[in-house]
Amino acid sequence: MLEARRTVQALAALIRVSVATAMQYRSNLLFGLATALLVDAMRVAPLLLVYGQREQVAGWELPHALLVTAFFFLLFGVQAAVLEPNLGEAVQAVRSGALDLMLMKPVDAQLLVSLRKVDASSLFPVVSALLVGGVALGMTELPGPVDVLLAVALFGSGVVSLYCLWLLAICVSFWFVRVDNLRFLLWSATDAGRWPIDVFRGPVRWILTAVVPVALITSFPAQALRGAWDVELLGTSAAVSAAFLLGSRWAWRRSLAAYASASS
Amino acid sequence: MHLLRALPDIFRVSFAGVVAYRAEMVIWILTSTMPLIMLALWNAVVDEAPLMGFGPTEITRYFAATLLVRQLTSSWLLWELNEEIRTGSLSMKLLRPMHPLWVHAADMLAAMPTRMVVLLPMLLALVAWRPELLALPDAWALAVFLPSVFLAWLLGFLVQAAFACLAFWLEQTQGLFALWFGAWMLLSGYLAPLEMFPEAAQPLLGVLPFRGMLAAPVELLTGRATPQTALVDLGVQLGWTVVGFAVVRALWNRGLARYGAYGA
Incomplete structure (x- = not known):
C-alpha cells in the first residue's frame, strides 16, 4: 500500500516537472497547436472523400467512422506524449547505466522507467479528438450512460495494451542497443487504427x-x-489486455534479470 | 567539373554506407505502410460497386504502384541538413570543393538499388498472389515513367532542401514541413486516387506541385495516363523543378551569408 502511494506520488511529481518544462516555451506550444490542428484536418479529409461517394463503408456510417478517428487522435496523443518519450528515456538509461539508480528507488521500477516523462507539447491531437468527436456526436443521437461508460472502459483497456506493447520495446533494448527503428515500426503499425476495423x-x-x-x-x-x-467485444478487449499485461510484466522481469548494468 | 569526377566515388561511399546499415533500411521500408492502410479503406469502398473506374483490382494496383513510387522518390534530406545547420557540422562540409547539396543528392540516389532489392520480392510476391494485378503499361508510358519518376524525386528533394534552408533563420522547420507533408499526402494521390476528388477541384490539382510528386508517375505505371495527360504532367513537373531550383538557390545563398555557425 505504502509502495503504491509512493509510486503514484513520484509519478505525479515527474509529470508536473515535464509539464512545467513544456510551458516554458509558450510560443512553441502555440505554433505546435496550429500545425497539429491543420495536419489533423488533412487526416480527416480522406474520410470525407469516401463518404462523399458512399453512405456506408463496411457497415459504418460517417459519424461512427468519425468517432473512430477521434479515438485515433487520442491514441496518437497518448503515444506521442507518453509512450514514445519514455521509450527514448528508458533506452538511454539502459545504455548509460542510469537504470541502476532507478532500480534502487523504493517505487516500482517498471512504472518509474516507463512513465517518467510526459511531453505536454505533443498532447495537441487531444484537441483534434475533442473537435472531431464533438462533430460526430452532433450528427447522431447521443449515446446512453452505459454506452459511454463502456466506451471509456474499452478505451482504457486498449491504452493499457498499447502501453504494454511499448514496454516490450523497452525490454528489447536490454538486448539490442538500437531500438530507434522499432519506434517507427510501432508508429506506422498503429496508423492502421484510423479506420473502422471492419x-x-x-x-x-x-x-x-x-x-x-x-x-x-x-x-x-x-x-x-x-x-x-x-x-464478444468486451471479452476480446479484456482478454487481450490481460494477456498483454501478464506477458509484458513477465518480459520486464526477464529483462531485469538479464540486466548487467553499463558499468559492470 | 570537380563534381563529375568525384561523383562515382561519392556514390561508392554512399552505397557502402547503405550496405552497412541495411537492416535499418529494411525497417525504413517496412514503415511505409500507409498505402496499404489506405488500400484497406478504398478496397472496402469499391468492393460493392466500382467507383470512377476503380474496382478491387484497379485500386490494389494503384496503391501497389504508390508504394513503389513512394520508395523511389523519398529522401531524408531535411533531417540531415537541419542537423548539420544546427550543430554547425555544415561548416566542415562547406570547406570541401563540392556543394553539400550535391553530395546529399548522391547519397539519396545511392540508396535506390538497396530499396529495389527489398521492394522487388514484395512486389513479386504480390503479383504471384494476385496475377491479375500485373498489367504492363504501354511502351510509351514506361518510357515517360523514367523522367517522370526522376522529376518526382527531384521535386521532393528540392522541397526538403528549401525547408531545411529555413533552419538558417528558424527553429521550427520540421513543424512547417509537417504542414507541407500533410498537404502532400492529401493532394499527391497518396491517400486517395486524385480522380476521387470532386470535379471542380481537378484543374487546381493538376497545376499544384503535389501531383507531379507522386500521382503522375503512378498513373503512368498503372496505365491510367494518356499521352496528353502525361505531357501536361511532365510540363508541370519541369516548371515546378525550375521554381524549386530558384527558391533553393536563393534561400541557400542568403542563408549561408547569415550563417554564423556555432563555434565557427
Whole structure:
C-alpha cells in the first residue's frame, strides 16, 4: 500500500516537472497547436472523400467512422506524449547505466522507467479528438450512460495494451542497443487504427486486434458509443489486455534479470 | 567539373554506407505502410460497386504502384541538413570543393538499388498472389515513367532542401514541413486516387506541385495516363523543378551569408 502511494506520488511529481518544462516555451506550444490542428484536418479529409461517394463503408456510417478517428487522435496523443518519450528515456538509461539508480528507488521500477516523462507539447491531437468527436456526436443521437461508460472502459483497456506493447520495446533494448527503428515500426503499425476495423480482412484484422491492438483503442470504444457492443467485444478487449499485461510484466522481469548494468 | 569526377566515388561511399546499415533500411521500408492502410479503406469502398473506374483490382494496383513510387522518390534530406545547420557540422562540409547539396543528392540516389532489392520480392510476391494485378503499361508510358519518376524525386528533394534552408533563420522547420507533408499526402494521390476528388477541384490539382510528386508517375505505371495527360504532367513537373531550383538557390545563398555557425 505504502509502495503504491509512493509510486503514484513520484509519478505525479515527474509529470508536473515535464509539464512545467513544456510551458516554458509558450510560443512553441502555440505554433505546435496550429500545425497539429491543420495536419489533423488533412487526416480527416480522406474520410470525407469516401463518404462523399458512399453512405456506408463496411457497415459504418460517417459519424461512427468519425468517432473512430477521434479515438485515433487520442491514441496518437497518448503515444506521442507518453509512450514514445519514455521509450527514448528508458533506452538511454539502459545504455548509460542510469537504470541502476532507478532500480534502487523504493517505487516500482517498471512504472518509474516507463512513465517518467510526459511531453505536454505533443498532447495537441487531444484537441483534434475533442473537435472531431464533438462533430460526430452532433450528427447522431447521443449515446446512453452505459454506452459511454463502456466506451471509456474499452478505451482504457486498449491504452493499457498499447502501453504494454511499448514496454516490450523497452525490454528489447536490454538486448539490442538500437531500438530507434522499432519506434517507427510501432508508429506506422498503429496508423492502421484510423479506420473502422471492419475495413480490414482476414489475418490483418486479427493482427490489429490482438498483436498491435489498435482496434481495441479506436474501433471498440466507437462501437460502444454507437450502442453496438456485445459480450464478444468486451471479452476480446479484456482478454487481450490481460494477456498483454501478464506477458509484458513477465518480459520486464526477464529483462531485469538479464540486466548487467553499463558499468559492470 | 570537380563534381563529375568525384561523383562515382561519392556514390561508392554512399552505397557502402547503405550496405552497412541495411537492416535499418529494411525497417525504413517496412514503415511505409500507409498505402496499404489506405488500400484497406478504398478496397472496402469499391468492393460493392466500382467507383470512377476503380474496382478491387484497379485500386490494389494503384496503391501497389504508390508504394513503389513512394520508395523511389523519398529522401531524408531535411533531417540531415537541419542537423548539420544546427550543430554547425555544415561548416566542415562547406570547406570541401563540392556543394553539400550535391553530395546529399548522391547519397539519396545511392540508396535506390538497396530499396529495389527489398521492394522487388514484395512486389513479386504480390503479383504471384494476385496475377491479375500485373498489367504492363504501354511502351510509351514506361518510357515517360523514367523522367517522370526522376522529376518526382527531384521535386521532393528540392522541397526538403528549401525547408531545411529555413533552419538558417528558424527553429521550427520540421513543424512547417509537417504542414507541407500533410498537404502532400492529401493532394499527391497518396491517400486517395486524385480522380476521387470532386470535379471542380481537378484543374487546381493538376497545376499544384503535389501531383507531379507522386500521382503522375503512378498513373503512368498503372496505365491510367494518356499521352496528353502525361505531357501536361511532365510540363508541370519541369516548371515546378525550375521554381524549386530558384527558391533553393536563393534561400541557400542568403542563408549561408547569415550563417554564423556555432563555434565557427
